[in-house]
Amino acid sequence: MRYRSLFIAVILVVFIGVGAIVSGLWQPTTHSPADIQQIKTTDIPEGMSRGKYIATMSDCTACHTTDESQPFAGGLAMPLPIGTLYSTNITPDKQTGIGNYSLADFKRVLRQGIRKDGSNLYPAMPYTEYTKLSDDDISALYDYFMHEVKPIKQENHESDIPAILAMRWPLSIWNWMFHTQGAYQENPDKSAEWNRGAYLVQGATHCGTCHTPRGIAMQPIAGDEQTKGFLSGADLGGWHAFNITSDDKHGLGSWSNQEIVQYLKTGSVAGKAQAAGTMGEAVEHSFQYMSDDDLNAIATYLRSVPAVSQEGPSRFTQGQAKPQDMAVRGVPLDKLTKDQQVQSLYMGNCAACHGADGGGSPDGYYPSLYHNSVVGSNKPNNLIQVILTGVHRKTQSADVMMPAFGRQLSDQNVADIVNFVTKNYGQKEAKVTPDEVKALRSQTEATP
Structure with missing residues (x-):
């Protein structure tokens, strides 16, 4: 049924798009500002070439590196509703990579989402954001991949998307629309710092790819701060990318610039947020290596994005310390009430690090469960995912690790812990069922 529904949606988009183009009502949107108007990346951290820095802030490794010994050789599985795509080899190997690409070919990939052979890329590759890179930065990026990246001969993995849905010509209509x-x-x-931040957020760091909701044709509903909904939060790959507009309760409105910079550098701001999942990876592979000036520019821009408000209390201020140990101490296992069984589950799996009262460790290495933006949210997916898959985030300041409990806890156990933690320390309305845990577990196990 999902294939049928998606196929119908694609067909509708195609017919609407063709009709609009033929009638002249819809024209492709293109802008090519002169070089003097374009932003050039000049603040390069020591030890990096310009091209390597642009590749780092663009986080190319996130999708194109699956084995650290073979950087940029591709092969990452990306499950989609219609099947699984695999990232491609972007090393300068002439047979399996991009070694035969000219600068013009390379620029067309980033600007238009079109490969050397003329076929369209799926927008899982964020060319919709990379298009905003300046000509000069694209040239530096091309030079890096051609002259600094080691060529690796590794064949690309074909997608397993059904043939009827794998046709790429409708993507040209998608691009037109x-x-x-x-x-x-x-x-x-706006100031130079604000413009630099906008350039990074909308382009290289492609924040909107995860944090902006998508429409029926999987198109981002907004591409910048001038359109409502930009960076207002979205579900992606079993995780929820939170609202990062200037909203006080659910976005970054209550954060200082310094806190945003700290989060991007370390993935941790006590009492605010801890990065995990794909955001943790972005911190580890990209943001922590960016210059302070660029991170401050990002913070300045993000705090200017118009607030998108959501229902419910602030996700940053929920809960308070509440000891759990006294209720179960000394009670025989066969005498525990249902509520005490869940308390015991918490004490046996969570309290060693997060404390019997949910307060975490004094140094903040193990975060508090109250005044915690994930536990205080009405979107429980991230809490489920962290319990199932754990956290491993290595930065220059710390190597953060939380073990994965997916193998030792049942779906019922995980649901019980999530509901217990949110009820006692966070958003009391965020209830989950074992079936919801099972669905996320299946989705997580399908991704290598």
């Missing part, structure tokens, strides 16, 4: 091509255009009414 939803993709605005061209480098970022500076806003003359």
Whole structure:
């Protein structure tokens, strides 16, 4: 049924798009500002070339490296509703990589989402954001991949998307309807720092790929701060990418610039948030290596994005310390009530690090469960995922690790712990069922 529904949606998009194009009502959106208007990356951390820094802030390794001994050789499985895509080899190998790409070919990939052979890329590759890179930065990135990256001969893995849905020509219609091509255009009414932040958020760091909701055709509903919904939060790959607009209760409105920079560098701000999942990976592989000026520019821009408010109390201020040990201490296992059984489950699996009262460790290495933005959210997916898969985030300041409990806890156990933790320390309305845990577990196990 899901294939049928998606196929119908694609067909509708195609017919609407063709009709609009033929009638002249819809024209492709393109802007190509002159070089003098484009932003050039010049603040390069010591030890990096310009191209390597642009590749780092663009987090190319996230999708194109599955084995650290073979960087950028591709092969990452990306499950989609219609099947599984695999990232490609982008090393300069001439047979299996991009070694035969000219600068013009490379630029067309990033600007238009079109490969050397003329076929369209799926927008799982964020060319819709990379299009905003300046010509100069694209040239530096090309130079890095051609001259600094080691060529690796590794064949690309074909997708397992059904043939009827794997046709790429409808993507040209999708691009006509939803993709605005061209480098970022500076806003003359804003400061240089704000424009640099906008350039990074909308382009290289492609924050909107995860944090902006998508429409029926999987198109981002907004591409910048001028359109409502930009960075207002979205579900992706079993995780929830939170609202990062300037909203006080659910976004970054209550954060200082310094706290945003600290989070991007370390993945941790006590009493605010701890990075895990794909955000943890972005911190580990990309953000921590960015210059302080660039991180401050990102913070300045994010705090200016119009607030998108959501229902419910602030996700940052929920809960308070509440000891759990006294209720179960000395009680025989066969005498425990149902509530005490869940308390015992918490004490046996969570309290050693997060404390019997949920307060975490004094140094903040093990975060508090109250005043915790994940536990205080009405979106429980991230809490489920952290319990199932754990956390491993290595930065220059710390190597953070939480063990995965997916193998030792049943779906019922995980649901009980999530409901217990949110009820006692966070958003009391965020209830989950064992079936919801099972669905997320299946989705997680399907991703290597």
